Amino acid sequence: MTQETQIPAQDLPHDAALTHFAKSRRNQLIRAAVIFAGIALVPLAVRDTYLQNVMILTLLYAAVSQCWNILGGYCGQISLGHALYFGIGAYATSVLYVNYAVLPWFGMALGGVLSAAVALLVGKLTFRLKGHYFAIATIVIAEIGLLLVHNWDYVGGALGIQWPITGDSWATLQFARNKLPYFYFALVFLIVTWLITFKIEDSSWGYGWRAVKDNPEAAESLGIEVFRSKMAAAALSAFFTAVGGGFYAAFVAYIDPESVMSFRFSLLFALPAVLGGIGTLWGATLGAALLIPLTEITRSYLGGSGSGIDLIIYGGLIMLVSLMKPEGLLSLFQFRKGRPA
Amino acid sequence: MSAPSVILETIDVTQRFGGLVANSNVSIKVGRGEILGLIGPNGAGKSTLFNAIAGARIPTSGRILFDGHDITALTAPDRCRLGIARTFQVPRSFDSMSVVENVMVGSFVRASNAREARQLALETLHFVGLGARVEDPAIQLTPPEKRRLEMARALATAPKLLLLDEVMTGLTPSEARLGVELIRKVRESGVTVVMVEHVMEIVMPLVDRAIVLHLGALLAEGKPTEIVRNDAVISAYLGDRHRAA
Ligand SMILES: Nc1ncnc2c1ncn2[C@@H]1O[C@H](COP(=O)(O)OP(=O)(O)OP(=O)(O)O)[C@@H](O)[C@H]1O
Ligand SMILES: [Mg+2]
Numbered sequence: 252m253t254q255e256t257q258i259p260a261q262d263l264p265h266d267a268a269l270t271h272f273a274k275s276r277r278n279q280l281i282r283a284a285v286i287f288a289g290i291a292l293v294p295l296a297v298r299d300t301y302l303q304n305v306m307i308l309t310l311l312y313a314a315v316s317q318c319w320n321i322l323g324g325y326c327g328q329i330s331l332g333h334a335l336y337f338g339i340g341a342y343a344t345s346v347l348y349v350n351y352a353v354l355p356w357f358g359m360a361l362g363g364v365l366s367a368a369v370a371l372l373v374g375k376l377t378f379r380l381k382g383h384y385f386a387i388a389t390i391v392i393a394e395i396g397l398l399l400v401h402n403w404d405y406v407g408g409a410l411g412i413q414w415p416i417t418g419d420s421w422a423t424l425q426f427a428r429n430k431l432p433y434f435y436f437a438l439v440f441l442i443v444t445w446l447i448t449f450k451i452e453d454s455s456w457g458y459g460w461r462a463v464k465d466n467p468e469a470a471e472s473l474g475i476e477v478f479r480s481k482m483a484a485a486a487l488s489a490f491f492t493a494v495g496g497g498f499y500a501a502f503v504a505y506i507d508p509e510s511v512m513s514f515r516f517s518l519l520f521a522l523p524a525v526l527g528g529i530g531t532l533w534g535a536t537l538g539a540a541l542l543i544p545l546t547e548i549t550r551s552y553l554g555g556s557g558s559g560i561d562l563i564i565y566g567g568l569i570m571l572v573s574l575m576k577p578e579g580l581l582s583l584f585q586f587r588k589g590r591p592a
Numbered sequence: 593m594s595a596p597s598v599i600l601e602t603i604d605v606t607q608r609f610g611g612l613v614a615n616s617n618v619s620i621k622v623g624r625g626e627i628l629g630l631i632g633p634n635g636a637g638k639s640t641l642f643n644a645i646a647g648a649r650i651p652t653s654g655r656i657l658f659d660g661h662d663i664t665a666l667t668a669p670d671r672c673r674l675g676i677a678r679t680f681q682v683p684r685s686f687d688s689m690s691v692v693e694n695v696m697v698g699s700f701v702r703a704s705n706a707r708e709a710r711q712l713a714l715e716t717l718h719f720v721g722l723g724a725r726v727e728d729p730a731i732q733l734t735p736p737e738k739r740r741l742e743m744a745r746a747l748a749t750a751p752k753l754l755l756l757d758e759v760m761t762g763l764t765p766s767e768a769r770l771g772v773e774l775i776r777k778v779r780e781s782g783v784t785v786v787m788v789e790h791v792m793e794i795v796m797p798l799v800d801r802a803i804v805l806h807l808g809a810l811l812a813e814g815k816p817t818e819i820v821r822n823d824a825v826i827s828a829y830l831g832d833r834h835r836a837a
Pocket of ligand 1: 609612614632633634635636637638639640641681
C-alpha cells in the first residue's frame with residue numbers, strides 16, 4: 252500500500268506542469284547547442300595564434316570551473332585546492348606518456364581515477380569541517396601535494412617533465428603548429444562537463460546536493476546521506492578536473508609543479524563559477540569568458556605569474572562579487588535554470 | 593499484514609547536554625493512526641524528543657522502537673526511509689531551490705526518476721494547498737507557507753509517522769483552521785501524527801491523546817479532556833495559559 256493512492260484524486264494529474272518543465276529543459280538544450288555551435292565557428296574568423304591560445308585556455312578554464320562548480324556550486328563545498336586534482340591529471344598523463352609511452356587518452360582516464368580516489372581520501376579528512384575551515388583545509392592539502400611533487404624526483408621534482416617532440420597526431424594529442432585541434436578538444440570537454448551538469452541538475456543527485464548545500468540537517472531528515480553525497484560530488488568533480496589537467500599537459504607539452512599545481516590555479520578554477528553564477532549551468536562559462544582573456548592579457552603585459560599581482564586582482568574580484576552580486580553576473584540576465592524565463 | 597497497534601515506542605530516553613537533562617527517562621507509546629499531542633512549557637524537552645525519534649541526535653541513553661524495528665542506532669536518513677518524517681520548529685527550507693524542487697528532495701525517497709519525483713511533489717503540494725506556488729523560489733514564501741512547505745516535503749517521503757514541531761505557530765485563526773483540516777486529512781490518509789503545539793485551543797480538539805513533558809520528564813498523559821483537568825498539568829503549564837485565554 253503506497254501513499255500516492257491515498258492522496259485524493261481531486262487534483263489535476265499535473266501533466267501540464269510536467270510537460271511545461273520538459274519543454275523548458277529542451278529549450279535549455281537547444282540554447283546550449285546554439286551557443287556551442289557559435290563558439291565552434293569563432294576560430295574560423297580568428298586566425299591569430301596568440302588569440303587562439305587564449306581561447307583554448309578560456310574553454311579549458313570554463314570546463315574545469317564547471318567541474319569545480321559540481322562540488323562548490325551544487326553541493327556547496329567550497330574547495331580552494333582543486334589545483335591538486337588538476338596536477339594529478341597533468342602529472343599522471345605526463346609520467347605515463349613520457350616514461351611508459353601510454354597514450355594521453357588513457358593517461359587522462361587513469362589520472363581521473365587516481366584524482367577521484369585522492370578526492371575521496373581528502374573528503375574523508377575534511378568533509379566533517381564546516382564552511383571556512385573546509386576551504387582552508389583544501390588549500391593546505393593542495394599545498395602539501397605541491398611540496399611533495401616538488402621533492403619527488405621520479406616525477407621530475409622542481410624541473411618538471413618535458414614531453415618529447417613528435418609529429419602532429421590525435422593519438423598523442425601533439426600538434427606543433429596548428430592549434431585548432433586543441434581548441435576543439437577543449438570545446439568538446441566543456442560540452443561534456445556542461446551536459447553532465449545539465450543531467451545532474453534534474454536528478455536525485457542534483458537535488459540532493461543542493462539540499463546538502465542549503466541545509467544539511469533538513470536534507471538528512473529527508474533521506475539524504477549527507478556525507479556520501481559530498482563524497483560523490485567530490486569524486487566526480489575531481490575526476491573531470493584531472494582530465495582537464497591531462498589535456499593541459501598535452502597542450503603545453505611541458506609541466507612543472509608551479510605551472511599546474513600552484514594556488515593560483517585553485518583560484519582560477521573557482522573564480523569563473525563564482526563570478527558568473529555559482530551553482531548555475533552557465534556561470535562557469537560566462538565567468539571564464541570574462542576572466543581568462545583578462546588574466547592572460549594582463550599576464551603578457553605584466554610579464555610572468557610570479558609577481559602575485561594577478562592574485563590580488565582575483566581576490567579583489569571575489570570580494571567585489573560577493574559584496575555586489577552574490578548570485579553572480581548571470582543573475583543580471585535572469586535566465587536562471589529550471590525556472591521559466 | 594498484521595500491524596502492531598503501537599507504531600512508535602521510546603524506552604527510557606535520556607538526553608543530557610552537559611549538566612542539563614533535556615529528556616529524562618522518557619517512555620512513550622504512539623498508536624498507529626492516532627494524532628498525539630506533545631505539550632509542555634518552553635524548554636520542557638519536546639523538540640529534543642523529536643530529534644531523538646527522527647535520528648537528528650542519538651540520545652545519551654534509552655531505546656527507540658519503530659514499526660517493529662529497533663531504530664536506536666539508525667541515522668536520520670535511515671529512519672526517513674523506514675517511514676519517519678518531521679518538520680523543524682524553525683523552518684529549514686532549501687532557499688536556493690523552488691518550492692517544487694524542495695519537495696522533490698523528499699519524493700526522491702520513493703521515486704525512481706526525476707519525472708516521477710516531480711509528479712509526486714506536485715501532488716503533495718496540491719494536497720497541502722501550495723499548488724499555486726510550485727514554481728516560486730522557496731525563499732519568497734511567507735512564514736506560514738514555509739511551514740506548509742515543510743509539511744509537503746515531509747509528506748512527500750510517504751511517511752508512516754509524521755512529527756510536527758509547532759507548525760501552527762504564528763498562523764492567523766483562519767490559517768490555523770486550514771492547518772487543522774490539513775492535519776486531519778493527513779491522518780485520514782493513514783499517517784500517524786505526533787504534534788508539538790502550544791496553542792491549546794488548536795491542539796486539544798484535534799488530538800486523540802496528549803502527552804505532557806515538564807523539565808524533561810513525562811508529567812502526564814491521557815485524553816485531552818483528562819489533561820486539561822489534571823492538577824499537575826494545570827500548575828506546571830496550563831494554569832497561566834487558561835487564565836490568559
Ligand atoms: N543542542 C543543545 N545543546 C544544549 N542544550 C540544548 C540543546 N538543545 C536543546 N537544549 C536545551 O534542552 C532543553 C530542552 O529544549 P527543547 O528545545 O527540547 O525544548 P522544547 O520543549 O522544544 O521548548 P520550546 O517549546 O521552547 O520549543 C532546553 O533547556 C534547551 O536549552
Ligand atoms: Mg521546541
